[in-house]
Every structure is written in C-alpha cells, then in structure tokens.
Amino acid sequence: MSGPIAFQGEPGAYSHQACAEARPGMEILPCTTFQEVVDAVKSGEAELGMLAVENSTYGRVADVHSLLPKSGLHIIDEAFVRVHVNLLGVKGARLEDVREAHGHVVILPQCAGFLKQHGIRGVVSSDNAKAAREAAEANNTARGALASELAAGIYGLEVLGRHIEDQGNNTTRFLVMSREPDHSRRSENMITSFTFQVRNIPAALYKALGGFATNGVNMTKLESYMVGGRFIATAFYAEVDGHPGDPALARALEELNFFTTELNILGVYPSARTRG
Secondary structure, X not given: XXXXXXXXXXXXXXXXXXXXXXXXXXXEEEEOOHHHHXXXXXXXXXXXXEEEEEEOOOEEOOOHHHHHHHHOOEEEEEEEEEOOOEEEEOOOOOHHHOOEEEEEOOOHHHHHHXXXXXXXXXXXXXXXXXXXXXXXXXXXXXXXXXXXXXXXXXXXXXEEEOOOOOXXXXXXXXXXXXXXXXXXXXXXXXXXXXXXXXXXXXXXXXXXXXXXXXXXXXXXXXXXXXXXXXEEEEEEEEEEEOOOOOHHHHHHHHHHHXXXXXXXXXXXXXXXXXXX
16 A cells, blocks of 8 residues: 555544454545545545444444445445543543543443442543644643543553543444455355335335345345435445345345345455454
C-alpha cells in the first residue's frame, strides 16, 4: 500500500487504533467526518478508509449504512476494536486531583460508576482524542480525558485509571474500504455485504429472502434504512456467510435479484479472527 489509511477522528481516536491494528505500518490520514474519509479514498488522497459501523453496546453508527451504497467504495476487510476507556491526566497529576473528565457523549455513560466513585464530573466532548489533546494543552491537573492508551502516548498524558469502563465487553466494528473490490480471496469464513431495495409488491421482502433459507445460506445481519427521506422507500443492508461464487449463495442472490430494484454488492471479505 502506497498511500495512507483515512479515518474519522483525531490522532489517538479508537478509529486510529483500528487502523494501527488492522494495517500496521500504514501512514494515517485523520478526517473530520465519515464523508471526508470516503472522499479521501475516492480522490486517491488515501489508499484505504476505516469506517466505524457498529458498537456492541450502542448499535449501528448513524448514517454509515446509508453512506456506504453511495460511496462508490468497496469493503475489503473488517476489524474489531475492544474499547477500553482510560482516565488520562497531565504529567504529575494524581487520580485524586482530577475534578472533571472530558469525553464523547457515548463514552461518558460507559464509565459512570468509576466517575461517581471518585467524585469526577463528566464533561461532553465531540471526540475522545480531541479531549485528550485539549487536556494536554490545558496542562491542568484537575482536568482529565477519557480516551485510549494510544492517545495518552500521542499527547504525553499519563494513565490515571486504566480500563475503567463499567462493562467489560464493549467492542466497535470497523470496515476497511477501498476503491477497488477484491473478490479473489476464498476461505471457509467469507462474508458478503450488500444492499437492496424490494419491489413494491405484497410480501416482497419475504419472497426476496426466501432463497437464502432454501439454499441454506446463513444471513447474519439485516437492517433497514430510509431512502431519500421518504417513509415509503426502504432499503436494506445485509450480510451473509459465504462468497458469491459459492453455488448456494449464487442461487440465493439470483432469487433476491428477481424481487429487488437495486442489488449492490458492497464487499466480499474474510471474517476477522477477532469476530465474536
């Protein structure tokens, strides 16, 4: 890979961690929004993009599934990051010095027990890595940040509380996006991701999905989202086990195509070893 990998967030974000773990050695390109990540890959400014799509605690990431079909990009891999929340402080600070901790609105409830126990007030920030950077810039022992250990190293902060999340299984799933598809890989654990819209006829969805059941194809995900802000236009994002070249999945997709107006294969990629 010659170019960088783009992600949404600042250096030290959990998306940055996903890049470092999934594509070690690649340069990074921080972006403000998911759309900027897509645009960077499409323009060639970045070789790959890392998009967060769902979290085990909070569900899917808003807007990503509606962004994917329009992106013109292809899923070539998935990655999972175990979200460990840490309380970071400036050099010389002690845990008892911290009076407020800044973090994303999603992160704050995940460590509410720890914050309450230590009398620390949670303050909302737009980004966890940004909270770490601003804590370093403030250089105030009373101000902490809720972020990754990666962020601590980048901004010269100390870990005052390690893995302080209330639940021990919070994980975020990411998709690695590329300008070109890669359907060349074949293994027992392949995933095919696609979107589709059903025809406006009675029981269309039931009929469209019937081919997966009759051909013994395991569908692991099916989510709906509106198209163009219209309640009558619904699209679906789905993931199934297998490769489109497998006879069973090929037959199921052929049957699906008969009942759909738009079938878009977004990616064919191996299941991550860390899945589950």
